[in-house]
Amino acid sequence: MMSLAKRGPMQNISRQVRAFFAPVNRVTNAPAYFDPAQYSAFDVDAPPAPWIVAGTVEDFQRTSLTGQAAIACGAKGAVVNQYRTELAAEVAFNFREWGKLQLALSCGSQVMNVLVELGTPFPAPSGGVANNPVGLLAGSSATELVVGIGAVAGFAVGDLVAVDVDYSGATGFVGTGIAAAYVKDPALVNNNPDYVRRVTFNVGRVRGTSANSLLLAQPLPGGAPLGNAQVQKIRAFVEREGGSFFQEWSALFVVESETGAKIFYHYPRVQNAKNGTEAHSRLANAFDAWSLPARLTALPTVDANDQEQVLCYRSLVPAAGAAVL
């Protein structure tokens, strides 16, 4: 009879750690939870919503900062029990891939979309007066932006675009689907209608056009644009040392063992702990391969099964045929 309690497949032999992030609803403080019962077969190449691929990460390192203290009694002060204090944890790693999401998690603050400018305004490090936006028409989705026959010609394959509503003068979180920044005072953002598009995560690259729409290479991370959204071209992403906003995301790190097991590290809520310094390694003794460091602080959530405060979940889906203990 075939053994279903093998010890070899209990070993974790893996090639890489893959990172995925999902937005936390900042208004309701609701994280995205990873449920191993539903996603034990998690496909790292086609993750289920709302998880966004952030690529392979290197030097993955979890650090428990939770303290432990002892209760001692008796003449010899013997330890009779222990308790935990200062619940805290960090996770650090280096992104190999650079993109808007990776920059956001590395810097922890707003990542600005540098909008294509109107003429040549006075230089501004995060972008100056922008070109006029183009309004979206009915029928737009996360992968297709209907702009009308006349406007399509203003875009070309390969263009980067930001898609979101005009800033309306309200205070609070802004950005469709993903909180990209927090406006404390409309005057601080100059009441600029382009401000939401300067920070939104709803960005994409034009992979093609139809008679009246732009087709995107990847779906907009924040989902389908709202009815009154507009689109503007962007040139670059810029993050700043010194921003006051804190990004907050749900994080999932997946390790696929070659033996068939899967290990999931799930942090329901993480914020940036500290800006890092770019790491680099030599490539073919001719290039520096730069990676983008991230150091994240875990924030607690309450597990509904027993009301415990939790920072991180580590789940093991054992390999088929592996012993369980």
Add this chain to the structure above:
Amino acid sequence: MMQNIKDSFYMELRSRLALLDPLRTVWIAGTQRPAMVVEENEFPDSTEPQPDAFYVAWQEVHASGPEALLQLSCEIKYHTEGSASLSYQDRCRSLAQLDDELLAICRPGSAALQDFTQLPVADLSQRVFWTRPELGAVELVGRALSRTAKLRVFSFAEAA
């Protein structure tokens, strides 16, 4: 167990090749099959390796750890002459296509460990996995370009 590892690796690559490039086939002993051949499985007096086909040769074996993680070194050799209709000037492109196909069929780098001595084939509830192929230097033999790729194949020796 050793033979199951070899067979599982070979059958997986052979199946992937048949899917990726159904036209890449060889005729051996009157039978047409995907152009993935294990040298030690063929008749001892087999003819010379055919062009535009992958030939697997098993090398040394190491075992490590209490669960005996077996590591089998493997070479995959292939050569091409290009096509007569193009006066063999396309041999470099032909070799590049072989390179691409080898790299493609080696990913993902794992497969189920199976026992092919039974019918139906028995799933051994274990995995076989391997490193990415390292492509060696191109050698010019006559008008043929040849290459040897090396990789290592792993699985646990634990009894099924």
